[in-house]
Amino acid sequence: MGLFSAITAWNAARYDKHVSNMGEKGLCPDCRGKGFNAYAPNEFYYANVYECNGCSGSGSFTDWAENNTPI
16 A cells, blocks of 8 residues: 555655645635636537636636635
8 A cells, every 4th residue: 555655645745846836826726816717528529618616717826725715
């Protein structure tokens, strides 16, 4: 089980680094500051655009932090 815990720890550290980098820039880590997420199952399909759930479409890190605070 050492390998699985090492992979889990590495993935968590990578995510924390991503969140801190986006926080320094003031951008939402989920949508990278765009305010929306596009889903395209392949390159020949029209991409549906969905408002980012993390920041409610603003693209701001402060809005993302308010929406993702543990209760």
